[in-house]
Amino acid sequence: MNKTTTRNKYLMFFAIGIISFYLSGYLLRGIHPPQSVFLMLLVYWILFGIGILVCKERSRGFVVKAFAVSFAALFLISAGFFALGAYNHYDSKYIDAERLQTVPDEFAVVTEEELNEYPALKETITSQSIVKVRPDEWRRTIDYLTEKGSHTVKFGDMYYAIGFMTA
Structure with missing residues (x-):
């Protein structure tokens, strides 16, 4: 497998992390913590599983790296969103x-x-x-x-x- 294909697969998993956040935000209207966090993780796992099925790569190393990339994207965008919300709340x-x-x-x-x-x-x-x-x-x-x-x-x-x- 060449580097371009591998890079594109990791970009897909990075996008899965971001899409999980936005999709769960759309689904979570009116749902409050901790249920919202559980639902966000459920959406993430569903999209992650679909991503693994689509890319047809099942090696343990790839799955771990794909998980790290997608979860890091989900975590960073979630942390940024909540930090911005806390700042705006403090500033109101x-x-x-x-x-x-x-x-x-x-x-x-x-x-x-x-x-x-x-x-x-x-x-x-x-x-x-x-x-x-x-x-x-x-x-x-x-x-x-x-x-x-x-x-x-x-x-x-x-x-x-x-x-x-x-x-």
Whole structure:
């Protein structure tokens, strides 16, 4: 067997590792760990077995190398995907403003000029929605309201309870 044929077979097994991840991701919608990991490994073993049957090479050395190549691809793409998810989860910060119907006992008065310095706070107050913000802006806004003495603010004639969330 020549080197080109062997290289193509290993490329096929590398692709099997990648396809296993994406195919199991398609099949796993709504399934949570640990069942999702078991199903991903089941999809991998099925595709690996099909790959061994298609390439018609049954030597122990080839099967071990093909397994190492395909499983390494599956592992690396899974680890990368989950690391990216953890990073995005850590980086997710939100600010919410809920308009209050009654006058609270404690509140801080916020002016238009002060809101211009805190664009995320201004956006959440004016839009009455949850706003995703950068972590530094989120921390800066928390520090500002803590310094003012309350996370309940008065802007104009309305009162707002400001909430800070992480994902």
